[in-house]
Amino acid sequence: MTTQLDPVTLQILKSHFEAAAESMAYTLLRTAHSAFVKETEDFTSGLTTPCGQTFASPKDLGATWFIGLDYAGAINALEDYRPGDICITNDPYSGYVCTHAPDMHLWMPIFHGERLMCFAVGHIHNTDMGGAVPASLSRALTEVHQEGIRIPPTKLVEGGVMDEKLLKVMLRNVRMPEQNWGDLKAQIASLKTAERKIHEAIARFGADTVAAGMYGVLDLAERQARRMFAGIPDGDYAFSDYIDEDSPGGVPCRLKLTIRIRGEEAEFDFSGSDPQLQSALNMPTGGLPRHILPLVGYNYVVYSLDPTVALNCGLARPVRCILPEGSVVNPLHPAATGMRSLTCVRIQGIIIGAFSRALPDRLPAGPAGGGGILNVRTTDPRTGRMAMASINPITGGGGGAADGDGLDGSNSFLKNTPVEITEAEVPIRVLRYGLEPDSGGAGLHRGGLGTRMTFRLHSPNSVVTARNRDRVRFSSWGLQGGLPGATCDFTRNPGTPGAQDLGNTDVVHCAPGDVLSISSSGAGGWGDPYARPLEAVLRDVAEGKVSEAGARAYGVVVEAGRLDEAATVALREGRRPLPLPITFDPRRLDFETVWSEAAWDRLAELLFALPVEWRFFMKHQVFAQMAQDAQAAADPVAAVERGFAAAAARHPQVGTLAGRKAA
Amino acid sequence: MGYRIGVDIGGTFTDFCVFDEEAQRLETLKVLSRPDAPGEEVLQGLAEIERRFGIPPTAVTYFTHGSTVGVNAIIQKRGARLCLLVTEGFRDVLELARLKIPDPYDLFSRRPEPIVPRDRVLEVRERMNPDGSTDTAPERESVLEALARAEALGAEAVVIGFLHSYANPAHERDVAAMIRAARPDLPVFCSAEVWPIVREYERSITACIHGSVQPRVAHYITRLEAALAARGVPVAPMITKSNGGVMTAAAGKARSIEMLLSGTAAGAIGAGFVARQAGFPRVMSLDIGGTSADVALLRDGMPDFRAGELVGEYPIYLPTVSVSSIGAGGGSIAVVDALGVLRVGPDSAGSVPGPACYGRGGEAATITDAFAVKGVLGAGELGYGAVRIDKAAAERALGAVGERLGRDAAAAAEAVVALAVANMYREVSRLFSQVGEEPSGYALLAFGGAGPMLGCLLAEEMGMDAVIVPRTPGVLAALGGLLADLRSDFVRVVFLDVAPEAMPELQAAFAALTAEARGWLRDSQGHAGEGRLGVSAEMRYRGQSYEIEVPLEPAWIADPAPERIAGAFHARHAEIYGHADEKAAVHLVALRVVIAGITPKPEFPAGTVVESRPAPEGQVPVAHRGGMVQAALFRRAALPPGAAFAGPAVVVQDDTTGWVPPGFGGHVDAFGNLILRRS
Secondary structure: OOOOOOHHHHHHHHHHHHHHHHHHHHHHHHHOOOHHHHOOOOEEEEEEOOOOEEEEOOOOOOOOOOOOOEOHHHHOOOOOOOOOOEEEEOOOOOOOOOOOOOEEEEEEEEEEOOEEEEEEEEEEEOOOOOOOOHHHOOOOOOEHHHHOOOOOOEEEEEOOEEOHHHHHHHHHOOOOHHHHHHHHHHHHHHHHHHHHHHHHHHHHHOHHHHHHHHHHHHHHHHHHHHHHHHOOOOEEEEEEEEEOOOOOOOOOEEEEEEEEEEOOEEEEEOOOOOEOOOOOOOOOOOOOOOOOHHHHHHHHHHHHHOOOOOOOHHHHOOEEEEOOOOEOOEOOOOEOOOOHHHHHHHHHHHHHHHHHHHOOOOOOOOOOOOOOEEEEEEEOOOOOOEEEEEEEEOOEOOOOEOOEOOOOOOOOOOOOOOHHHHHHHOOEEEEEEEEOOOOOOOOOEOOOOEEEEEEEEOOOOEEEEEEOOOOOOOOOOEEOOOOOOOOOOEEEOOOOOOOEEOOOOOEEEEOOOOEEEEEOOOOOOEOOHHHOOHHHHHHHHHOOOOOOOHHHHHOOOEEOOEEOHHHHHHHHHOOOOOOOOEEOOHHHHHHHHHOOHHHHHHHHHHHHOOOHHHHHHHHHHHHHHHHHOOOOOOOHHHHHHHHHHHHHHHOOHHHHHOOOOOO | OOEEEEEEEOOOEEEEEEEEOOOOEEEEEEEEOOOOOOOHHHHHHHHHHHHHHOOOHHHEEEEEEEOOHHHHHHHOOOOOOEEEEEEOOOOOHHHHOOOOOOOOOOOOOOOOOOOOOHHHEEEEOOEEOOOOOEEEOOOHHHHHHHHHHHHHOOOOEEEEEOOOOOOOOHHHHHHHHHHHHHOOOOOEEEHHHHOOOOOHHHHHHHHHHHHHHHHHHHHHHHHHHHHHHHOOOOOOOEEEOOOOOEEEHHHHHHOHHHHOOHHHHHHHHHHHHHHHHHOOOEEEEEEEOOOOEEEEEEEOOEEOEEOOEEEOOEEEOOOEEOOEEOOOOOOEEEEEOOOOOEEEEEEEOOOOOOOHHHOOOOOOOEHHHHHHHHOOOOOOOEHHHOEOOOHHHHHHHHHHHHHHHOOOHHHHHHHHHHHHHHHHHHHHHHHHHHHOOOHHHOEEEEEOOOHHHHHHHHHHHHOOOEEEEOOOHHHHHHHHHHHOOEEEEEEEEEEEEOOHHHHHHHHHHHHHHHHHHHHHHHHHOOOOOOOEEEEEEEEEEOOOOOOEEEEEOHHHHHOOOHHHHHHHHHHHHHHHHOOOOOOOOEEEEEEEEEEEEOOOOOOOOOOOOOOEOOOOOEEEEEEEOOEEEEEEEEEHHHOOOOEEEEOOEEEEEOOEEEEEOOOEEEEEOOOOOEEEEEO
16 A cells, blocks of 8 residues: 655655644644643644544654654544544553643544544643642652543544533543643644645645655664664663652652663563552553553654654654563553652653663763752732742753763753742742752763742742752662762751752742752763863852752862862872773662662562552562661572561461462 | 735845835835844835835835844843842842753753843842732842942843742832932833842843843834934834734833743734734734744744743743744755764854855755655745845755765755745644644644745645645734834732732722723723723642643622633643643732733634636646655746645745645635645
8 A cells, every 4th residue: 555655755655644643733822721741732633644643743842752653542442533533541541642641642643534544643731630739740649540531532522513411521521621622622733733734745645645744754763773773782781779768758669671782673671560559659561562651761862862753753763662461561450650760760760770871971961950840839918819820840960972062951851830820819929949060970071950949928828839859868879980960858947947859849838938948869970070171170169050069979078168289189090990991889788788689680580470450569668678688688688678578477368369460 | 095014124135015005015125134234124125115106105005114123132132231230139040040950861951141241130138028028128228339340341221031020010119219319321120120020030031031132122112213303204013913903003012021032923923914814813914034943833823922032042031922933944054964864953053144046055954845846846936036045056966965974966956945934844743732732733833934835745744734825924023013013911919819808909909900901901092992801810729830821801800800810721731731620729920911902903804715827937847755846837826816726836926935845735715825725
């Protein structure tokens, strides 16, 4: 059926497809109602082949995570598509297109006569889909049922007729129905824009050529990805990292990845990652070998190595993910998934980390993160009204890299809210908002700094939420001799006798006059810090990005603004530990004296042999046991086995279930 | 009776329009720009005008001027060495900007270096509340400390950007006064005086860009004034502005920020004039030069205005004629990558070394070379004889591209042109969806050196039926300057709920703005007339974090009609976004006034239209869609009003070459505009 296209026609069609996807995005952005769409740009739009492979997406607009999302699971859930159908789902467990309940995905078949040419697709993040908490998202939730109403794949519009009953039920169950309805209309307008553009392309090039073009751009991306792998030495590249807490106040969650590159293909094995969690940090993937959530970081890596690649489903074709069932990267229903973004961000990091083991000179050190997204709910004394506002994302910088320092203060598409707007709208006083000195990892090329915001609340009963808090305990890593970035903190009333360390707390109730200070972590440095040119270190000191004390990490001695040359030479030429290819932060290394890689691997082995409902429970039992085991560091694997045995002895039923296969 | 001259300095060429008031004739000229000695090209052009047209400088009655000296200072990082004074706790206003990185997919993406590095951002102990009341007055000691530090750092100028200065500029003014008292020679700029908008980054970066360019621009204008006077030009030059207007030279020296993007703005004004003249209510202007293609949407000849346009890498937030860059220019380079994928741009051969066919050392295949290979270029002269087309060089360049594609040079040339057009199609499609309009209702107005070459091809791709090529497509920005009115914008942030009790405050703000605007026109510009006042407000629903501009009737403020103000907002919101919520509370963030003083305009008399089918000067073989077509060759000057012809045709004139593909036909209207339609 597919005509072979010449490369020039293919490039021309690619422009037309991108024009269609971008026009969809602008239509959505322009006509949407909610702040999530208009300001956060948490939406996507795109075009897929009849079997769901996304072949066009807008590059400069919308969420960057879902490039190449495979709609097959949703499309195949329904049959008999006809002109005028528009389908929806927001169920993370039906087809694994949607990844948490606030994301409402739509798809619409585009026909040329009788022929199904492609689907127009897209999603928006609804501010609220109902459920236990406003905005439907909380780390503390444990079941997907608490995260809002779920619509399995369904025709919302069939042959041009809206299913009013479904709409009514859906809107009855959400907290801000007008907003959801407004956004839904914008999504529908966006799909129809795509239909017009595709019809234009068909009129211009012919249906066969357009169809061939869709597969052609997917093939092109695949060739580009294969070429990249061919340029990387075959080998196994492993990397792991942690989320500080696997549930509110919990223990660390390990995420582990081994990339096995063989020729033009690669296996991304996530075995060894934690079992699914009794919190909302689970990432629903259905174990699909090319699910986009575990591959977001892969897309970034491929694009960063070659910005001319076509960003579509084809990039993932040479890759196969292994996502163990009942794990944090492939949870079973009804595990909660609302806050999967924190997990997804950490996995983006470990993909970059694993690739940097193969290409240390072509990728940056570990990115900053963990600051969270700050919102406040308080009473405005001027009006007596409840005021709610998004204050700011607390972001950190990019990792140092072979080509230079990491960017300070941010590494993503998130935007901040001007202090002047925040203060005019919510009764808080911002005392400081800026870069956090010394937070970037030292290196030949310094890691990007984190940021800090300090603010005072004025009204009683104020509630501050900080979604996606992390990196209080473990930090980013340095590369090629570079050092890790600093961890972050969250403190109430810092510098007072009543100062309180809030750690990774994500909901804080405040009294009038309370001051909150919250920071993000810093990014890792790249290259030997002692090789950093003196001028660059002195410039950082002059700019206040590195303190005089912090300059010592670069082997540079500055006192009272002046360089002590003799002391610097002595320091730089003195003995010191050899620079490592990858340097983790001391607290991680300290934690790993007990929780070594082998210990984690053994724990995973023991836990994954259990039925899914026991895994998280037993993990915490073993952690408690290990904490009391004075001998743990001597032989961590044995300690894990002792701990597991002791826990199993307390719960004898575990033994009888150990052989049962999960679900 | 005398001569009016408009001059626009561009990256490669400096364009001149000379309007003869008596004969009502327009002469045009291009000379090469002199970025090494800005201003020299103006004098050279004046000499050339006298030599060619016999017009002495002493006969000039009106002189408008657009210059890139300010933009170049930013791009080449040669602006004044600034220190920025900020509120304590907010030293990173420039470093953090609005956080978002330019390319979120790219792990190496970085924002541009802050225009003022962090060591030259100095904190001052002071705090203003959002309502404009003082929390902490500026502490003198802290100011003097900052000044001492600025001096030690070698500051050539100081910018003050304090929080909430839009609500009350007193702290900025007090600190400026303290600094001026201590250092009367040090230029000081207050953010609320440069452009008093809410949002600290946007206001501060705008003020910093101003502080950075002002000394250099002022110096340039002063020198130019002297040089013009020395040549005997009896009038002071008017300076074109980014808002599509002009201002006096004195105003240009004080408000240098307002001239930075005047080149593209004047181009849009010139395009708007032609659109009205030719009778097209909806027009997309397409200005393609050597390195870029710029697009503006014009409704009834009026462009849109926008804030946040880029000067080099930095945004400025003054109202600016909205012109979007859509990438490719005539110099955009075509390459074939390792996987055999053809790309056009983003790299450009620029004016140096330029396209291969210009014979100035360029070897890479560019869009211009592709047209030379096709046979469109080379039949006439380009750039007033400044450039000759070396077709063999173009064929060598395209031949190399073709080899990688497995095609000959002619086929490669067609591929390059088709892909360049497809890329523009994508960019232009995005633009139309941003405003929610359909391209099919628009005519395409093609100008710039390469616009008329690509105009019909893009129109075809966009589904547009008509293409307009103005009589002087190479010098439209210079013409736009001649046509521009005195124009200035004024803003007050008010943060009001649109409700009866807030009206007195709105009235007060309106009175103040009107007085300021009238004062500007009368005192600063020496304009005798009343001026035309436009009023608008930046409004939003409570809780939204962005505003839209809503035109208001002054009567709604004078005789308070909050319901009409809110109604206008709902209507505008529905127009832009497709929906409105009549029950929601409406917030008026800022009130804006724009004043225009009408300048005398050149009058272009309609010519007598005599229908004719002139015989072509010759036939040019042109490669088109895989074959060769014989295109009729016309000289633009030989096409009088009423002349008509059918494509394929090549139309050559001094400053550009037009390509009329098969399927298009053309005729010349009463004003000399060439109208091409799809048949």
